[in-house]
Amino acid sequence: MERVNKILTNSLYQSYLEKNNQAEAQRSFCRHNTAHFFDVARIALILNEQECYGQAQEIIYAAALLHDIGRWMQYEDGTPHEKAGSMLAPEILKSCGFTKEESERIVKAIDSHRREEVKEEKNLSGLLYRADKLSRACFACKMEKECDWKNKKKNLKLIL
Numbered sequence: 001m002e003r004v005n006k007i008l009t010n011s012l013y014q015s016y017l018e019k020n021n022q023a024e025a026q027r028s029f030c031r032h033n034t035a036h037f038f039d040v041a042r043i044a045l046i047l048n049e050q051e052c053y054g055q056a057q058e059i060i061y062a063a064a065l066l067h068d069i070g071r072w073m074q075y076e077d078g079t080p081h082e083k084a085g086s087m088l089a090p091e092i093l094k095s096c097g098f099t100k101e102e103s104e105r106i107v108k109a110i111d112s113h114r115r116e117e118v119k120e121e122k123n124l125s126g127l128l129y130r131a132d133k134l135s136r137a138c139f140a141c142k143m144e145k146e147c148d149w150k151n152k153k154k155n156l157k158l159i160l
């Protein structure tokens, strides 16, 4: 987990996280913060075990920690945050010791984490998509009725 710990203390990672936190300080809907990143990581780890995705723990953590790191840019200039994250993540991954091949797989998963088409894929992209959606506790959310997620995407019952 050495490389994951490097991400957590990386100055760029921390600055993007702070930008997310500032942009969402007044947000009543789901936030894109550390708690969300860890929820996604841990759900992905469970799915990885239960359904034999065969993904390494460090790769799962890296994808989960970085997948929404560009959310602040979406608020600033409208760049879709999966595109922003795909642009911002490689530099962090490189400086934390991830190889080019690992970085490309992680970035691909970040880029597709809002595309339902990857949901069934038995790879890192499919795993990140599912864990990200499962992480939202719609069944216990006061804003559920006002949320623009389609009903079939909402977690109206606890599944995992």
Ligand SMILES: [Fe+2]
Pocket (backbone or CB within 6 Å): 067, 068, 081, 113, 114
């Ligand atoms: Fe996202």
Ligand SMILES: [Fe+2]
Pocket (backbone or CB within 6 Å): 032, 036, 040, 067, 068, 132
């Ligand atoms: Fe997310």
